[in-house]
Amino acid sequence: MTEKEQGPLDVVFEQIEEASRTMKLKDSVQTLLSHPKRKVEVSFPVEMDDGHTQLFKGYRTQHNDLLGPFKGGIRFHPSMTVEESQALGTWMTFKSALVQIPHGGAKGGVACDPSMLSDRELREVSRGYMEAFSDLFGAGRDVPAPDVYTDPKTMGIMMDTYSRIAGRHEAGVITGKPPLVGGSKARGAATAQGAVYVIEQMLEKMKQAPEHTRVAVQGFGNGGQIAARLLYDKGFKVVGVSDSKTALYDKEGLDIPKAQEAKENSGLKEYGAAFMLDSSEDVLYVDTDILIPAAMEGVITKNNASRIKAKHIMELANGPTTPEADHMLKEKDQHVYPDILVNAGGVIVSYLESVQNHMNYYWEEDEINERMKTFILEAYENTEETAASYQTTYRNGAMIFALQKLEQALEYRGYIS
Numbered sequence: 001m002t003e004k005e006q007g008p009l010d011v012v013f014e015q016i017e018e019a020s021r022t023m024k025l026k027d028s029v030q031t032l033l034s035h036p037k038r039k040v041e042v043s044f045p046v047e048m049d050d051g052h053t054q055l056f057k058g059y060r061t062q063h064n065d066l067l068g069p070f071k072g073g074i075r076f077h078p079s080m081t082v083e084e085s086q087a088l089g090t091w092m093t094f095k096s097a098l099v100q101i102p103h104g105g106a107k108g109g110v111a112c113d114p115s116m117l118s119d120r121e122l123r124e125v126s127r128g129y130m131e132a133f134s135d136l137f138g139a140g141r142d143v144p145a146p147d148v149y150t151d152p153k154t155m156g157i158m159m160d161t162y163s164r165i166a167g168r169h170e171a172g173v174i175t176g177k178p179p180l181v182g183g184s185k186a187r188g189a190a191t192a193q194g195a196v197y198v199i200e201q202m203l204e205k206m207k208q209a210p211e212h213t214r215v216a217v218q219g220f221g222n223g224g225q226i227a228a229r230l231l232y233d234k235g236f237k238v239v240g241v242s243d244s245k246t247a248l249y250d251k252e253g254l255d256i257p258k259a260q261e262a263k264e265n266s267g268l269k270e271y272g273a274a275f276m277l278d279s280s281e282d283v284l285y286v287d288t289d290i291l292i293p294a295a296m297e298g299v300i301t302k303n304n305a306s307r308i309k310a311k312h313i314m315e316l317a318n319g320p321t322t323p324e325a326d327h328m329l330k331e332k333d334q335h336v337y338p339d340i341l342v343n344a345g346g347v348i349v350s351y352l353e354s355v356q357n358h359m360n361y362y363w364e365e366d367e368i369n370e371r372m373k374t375f376i377l378e379a380y381e382n383t384e385e386t387a388a389s390y391q392t393t394y395r396n397g398a399m400i401f402a403l404q405k406l407e408q409a410l411e412y413r414g415y416i417s
């Protein structure tokens with residue numbers, strides 16, 4: 001199989017395999033921790049604006065709930081499949097275990113292109129998905145959240161749908177809701193904010209100032225756009241950004257508020273033709289200290305890893321780097337900070353949102369961020385220490401730490417002795 005054909009499920013299986021081999025995990029335990037508890041595929045009808053009824057396919061993989069209720073986002077994307085939900089759900093299990101929150105892993109989504117749907121159609125797709133999975137979801141069972149092309153509004157509609165079915169207010173069924181209807185004040189920026197804490201910690205260890213640090217970001221949505229802005233506000237030189245259509249580059253540093261305004265209006269191209277790279281993908285290859293892939297899986301492979309110049313790759317997206325690319329980058333002394341650490345701010349604040357929903361009492365943004373920072377920086381230290389003790393990569397260190405926790409949970413819950 002060539003690297004190009006390696007899908008996210010092959011990637012996550014290979015990552016588990018490598019970590020298990022390094023820590024000499026028993027085959028039987030590896031098998032228990034690799035396979036999902038449940039994979040569900042549904043079809044549900046939606047009446048479209050032109051009067052015809054369209055069938056949509058929805059997915060949810062509940063990978064593992066040893067440490068607590070299943071947890072993980074819902075993605076609306078044309079390429080969504082049950083295999084992708086399994087891969088993403090598996091990463092969620094490892095992420096929750098690494099950052100030590102009491103949750104398991106899951107992920108789901110709908111195969112659709114939200115940019116082609118009206119607001120009403122999108123609302124009906126959101127309601128249809130929640131209705132189809134209402135038996136699986138619930139606080140204490142499986143608590144979804146936003147992912148690619150879903151947002152707080154989607155979460156609010158899904159919470160409302162579930163509450164209607166339950167016949168009572170059920171804020172805790174989903175996280176990432178608008179704060180007015182039970183959301184956390186910090187969840188919107190949490191994924192990016194968590195990555196910023198990790199980046200700042202790394203720079204502190206290297207004694208490097210933000211002003212002398214260049215960053216390029218692939219993806220200009222919830223994760224990428226907010227990360228670019230937070231880093232710009234802290235004085236980093238954000239030399240490159242991209243979305244699915246356009247990449248911008250300025251070696252002197254882009255004006256990120258201006259790029260955000262362009263994105264809000266007609267698109268990143270409005271920033272100026274002089275700053276546009278030939279293709280959106282080219283943002284990966286610019287001269288930068290830190291590269292932040294913040295879009296989709298499988299963007300750094302054996303076919304292009306040799307073109308990456310960044311010394312540090314901070315995976316804000318899930319699964320952007322394939323195992324072969326990981327090894328090529330390591331050979332060139334380029335460090336990959338893994339997704340399950342770097343983008344964990346989102347799920348940590350989601351967990352804190354669940355806690356607030358249970359208490360029905362809501363903290364201020366700074367308080368939530370301080371709590372999240374403690375979780376993510378502890379995970380950073382555990383990743384580094386585990387990697388050092390096994391003389392391996394940060395990815396492998398993070399995976400090993402998570403496997404150790406999950407193996408312990410198997411024992412404590414009576415599955416192994």
Ligand SMILES: NC(=O)C1=CN([C@@H]2O[C@H](COP(=O)(O)OP(=O)(O)OC[C@H]3O[C@@H](n4cnc5c(N)ncnc54)[C@H](OP(=O)(O)O)[C@@H]3O)[C@@H](O)[C@H]2O)C=CC1
Binds near residue numbers: 146150223224242244
């Ligand atoms: N939202 C969250 O809380 C969390 C998200 N993540 C992960 O972060 C990543 C991004 O998610 P999020 O920011 O929420 O998603 P969004 O939907 O908010 O944004 C996605 C961004 O990626 C861009 N994009 C899509 N496809 C490509 C492509 N092929 N090349 C370049 N850019 C592309 C989109 O472009 P355009 O604007 O043109 O559509 C958009 O700017 C995903 O891997 C997700 O799983 C991880 C943890 C939590």
Ligand SMILES: O=C(O)CCC(=O)C(=O)O
Binds near residue numbers: 072347
């Ligand atoms: O906030 C959550 O519960 C999960 C977010 C997510 O899908 C992810 O971390 O990939």
